[in-house]
Amino acid sequence: MIKTIVLKSRPEGKPSISDFEFLEDDAELSIKDGELLLETTYVSVDPYLRGRMSDAKSYTPPFQLNKPIHSGVIAKVLESKNKKFEAGDYVSGMLDWKTKQISTGEGLLKVDASKAPLSAYLGILGMTGLTAYTGLTQIGKPKAGETLVVSGAAGAVGSVVGQIGKILGLRVIGIAGSDEKVELLKTKFGFDAGINYNTTENMTAAIAEAAPNGVDIYYDNVGGPISDAVFFNINQFARLVICGSISVYNNTEIPKSISVQPFLIKNSALMQGFIVSNYEVIFPEAMKHLSTWLAEDKLTYTETIVQGFDNIPNAFMDLFEGKNKGKMVVKM
């Protein structure tokens, strides 16, 4: 029996379980030449999926109603009529929320279970790690000795950004929302300094103190007032990597911030938004570095693993309650 999760209705505000529908199907799946039969092993749930559940105009089409949702998935090849893969291989790719499915192999990458836990290929060796690596290197263009500030620093992407920053010789300052998280940044992830935005009255001054030479790179996962405070501390030719804006995602009115333009002009600074798929051409380079650093224990990560296909929607919804630590994945 094959289970599928489809989008039943577009969430209004916070998603609820009634927005999802479980389907079951007894049909036999048989593959044609060039195809693969896949069995899902791990499913990645990520905040960005919320955007695709809405039908607002965007560069990616929204999920269709009554069609399977898809996200990053690790699957086992049960059967192959495609020369690039054989039965027993594990692959990662954007796949449907189904227990079993057929693929042409397009967009799938083989993953090596002997080199890292399979779930890592959805996190530090998957989209999370690639997002951190590509944003920091391709937009941030770090030079050893520079200062990097990371917001959402204890999150899945932020914690990897900070660690890569240290590997590349930067002074790294993380901004997070609790003393426990700030402690984690310094002890587990090797950040030079951390700032708890919930207990810091003057963020501009706190950043200035933590970054006595000013801020050369800002890797932004949150937007809002935290980012405003960073602008007062940027250096000439600063690069601002705009990865996420979670602090304003739930606003119902267009949020206001300081006018960034005068800061950009005064400092000849660059600000660039991105999604990881813009940088597919450097994924091989990124994967090589990430897997080497992981093997050398220069990178570490946390993940929250939820058990059971039926729990995918709950795991997804828990992201918005902050119930995850690091990367959230669902194991079959």
Next chain:
Amino acid sequence: MIKTIVLKSRPEGKPSISDFEFLEDDAELSIKDGELLLETTYVSVDPYLRGRMSDAKSYTPPFQLNKPIHSGVIAKVLESKNKKFEAGDYVSGMLDWKTKQISTGEGLLKVDASKAPLSAYLGILGMTGLTAYTGLTQIGKPKAGETLVVSGAAGAVGSVVGQIGKILGLRVIGIAGSDEKVELLKTKFGFDAGINYNTTENMTAAIAEAAPNGVDIYYDNVGGPISDAVFFNINQFARLVICGSISVYNNTEIPKSISVQPFLIKNSALMQGFIVSNYEVIFPEAMKHLSTWLAEDKLTYTETIVQGFDNIPNAFMDLFEGKNKGKMVVKM
């Protein structure tokens, strides 16, 4: 007698005549080996000078109190003990607001009065033209068929940006502050469309109508609410060239705008502040194109010429009232 204009006090908000002081001096100027005696012919007044009158941290040191202000100047060589120049030459460079002064020749360029009017070397063949060309080509990276929006479009830089945009095969939309200016954009400068922000109620809708395929490049001279309206219309991979923010230069409080970060992320868009001197390496290429286009009548320009050294501060202050059409220069 030599006249000098010094910065008497740092303006708070809008500059006023009391921020400037006129000095007179009867001393004879005598030059040493390697030096030149210069007589000022034209003085350029530009919005960016407002920034240098404040003592906020910036990439360039602020003007010093009770010292001469300086800006782009065309001067005649009265006397030369420098082999590179001879009496009768005209030169351009960053020089003091003085009727006569001594220079070592450093940073001065000879200009050819037979090829273009002298004032043009402060405008379309000077910093204005270079600012337009470098910002549009190096940050805007235009591709034929794309849509360019220019704010401050009837200004010195904006009107050149739009014309270069047309030469490069773009659809060009200009935003300006009067019907007369909008008419000028379309008739004199060849813009495809113009929007009067002073009479347009819904700027977002007006830009959408003028740019049915969305906005690929935004060359921003003004910042503020006009720029906010542009953000709602940008395309994926849009480039926002942040050249000036005249709408907020005289603000005494930190101005607020929409949060641009979600727009940058959703569109993988780039926003970059710059000053023309970042691009010195392409000045030769830029000058070649600008002078060729000017000779071929593909570029035209307007200038507002104010008479008299004593009127330099007034001409500068008039910039913030939009009293200039095109480049504002003061003729001795």
